[in-house]
Amino acid sequence: MEGRMQWFIALCISVISVQVSGGERLRVQWDRVDTSFPDDFDTVQLREVGSFHWEKKSFLVSNPSRHVTGYVAYVDDPSRFHFALPSEGCGHRVKTSLTAKQNGCTYATNAGFFDMNTGQCMGNLVINKNEIQLSSDLERVTFGLLGNQVLIGYIQVSSLKRLPPFDELISGAGWLVRESKSIVNVSRVTEHIEDGFVTEKAPRTGLGVLASGQLVVLQVDGIEDEKKGVDLYEFAECFTSLNATQAMNLDGGGSSVSWSASDGIIDYPTCSDTPVKCERAVTSIVCIK
Template sequence: MNENPKTTGRRKSKKKLAAYILVPVLGIGGMIYGLADRYLIEHVEVVMDQKETASEGTAAPQAQTSPNVASAETGATSDDWNYESEAVKIHIDQIQTGSGPDQITYFVADVQMKDSAALQSALAENSFGRNITQTTSEIAEDHGAVFAVNGDYYGFREDGVIIRNGTLYRDEPARTGLALFQDGTMEAYDEQQVTAESLLERGVTQTLSFGPALIQEGQVNADLDNVKIDTNFGNRSIQSANPRTGIGLIAPNHYVFVVVDGRKENYSRGMTLTEFAQVFQDLGCTEAYNLDGGGSSTMYFRGRVVNNPQGKERERGVSDILYVPEGN
């Protein structure tokens, strides 16, 4: 039976219309999946079991001590802002400057250790890979930390040189990194000029890949106004006032960690990189390095978050922390 030409034409038009609709839909779907795969879907590369974790020197979670008492198990004394054992002394100050919309609130943790092994790194879900996250406090509690700050959020990227607790996990040089060594020192370095192998030979314990370096050999980085860092959709300046996390070195095995709150009017506007570097210089640091900031900026001490993450007292999931275990 012969088919009506008009009917055949309508069918062809519908097929063309369907094709026109399907192609962009598939394209958008592919783009959405690509973004999800890049920024949301977990990609586990290495899982550490309890035996491996123990061999790296991480401590098992322990019961929280009460304020102003000595722990019978660890011999440590502590309160809401201090912790002291035979191996570690930690003191935290909350500092406020300015007023009204120009007020800044930040926290300085002075950490003195007898041995660099007291400063360790831990990964979210005890796994290495992309987009694996827990809050800073969750990771800290899982590893029995008395003190912790967020790290470099290595899992947001596919590049960088990542050495944690003496193990090389990723070797994709990309930016200015930070190396912490067994002798209790630290220094910023160019990942594209210094090999991971040479760092390990020198006794590196941790590397962090974020930046920029704030202070090197006692001098503040003069180019902070031009620093850019990768984000979801390209590069942008990070010099404007933001919440921040950083680590500084005063002397071997004597560190300061600074966490700046922000994004909450009349409480804290955050700091520019220049202001942040100045804080470390005023504290007497010879080296200082900027870690992941913004909503990630978190300081944990003895079972509580001491700052105000995101200006909403709400932690954001991160991929890693730097911490001091209870009992050290």
């Protein structure tokens, strides 16, 4: 792993020289600090592919076999991909659509986990090279963007600080896909994720990289009260059906929402986990400029 770290540092320097809530019910604990876990991450080269677009897509999932509705945003240029916060910063909850407008986003979804009571961001967060917070070492999957390189996996804060500053960085809960295969059985143990969080049918939001080198944002609709949506295994299936080589899970449940500057809210958000359509106030968002 030391060799991989040295290789990535060299790669990052090379890149720079030419240019890194949880829902009411869908909860995941963030208090398990582990300073002994080894760095274990992959790096992926992104490519500029086509033009930015999003689509509403039906996914076939397996447990039980059925179709679910998702919204896929295909990022044509990595430089357009950002995370963003409300103007007040962490500790303030604002609807994704409003934060998106404040930050000039073309397309947006919810992003990182947060404290439902205080609005405090959870995990690591870097926006436009600005370190919002690097949390205590916590074995949770991390997504980092540096130029046209993505780092995804497990990395300690001490290791992060040895690397050049990331353009964007965020913590998730659940490394879904690695080398084109679902690894939920592994990541649920590695990240100490509660069984209920893994197996509940719920709305989900996540990030992935396709075999083509294109970055994608995927959000799947659901209603927790009616056990509609996908569990993490099925969410991984959605990503692999897109031919994703890597994917990770972000905040979901009633926080999940997809928004377009030209169309407004394009999915069916359920902020109270019931069939009532409503948009939840969150903290960080995915913002495609």
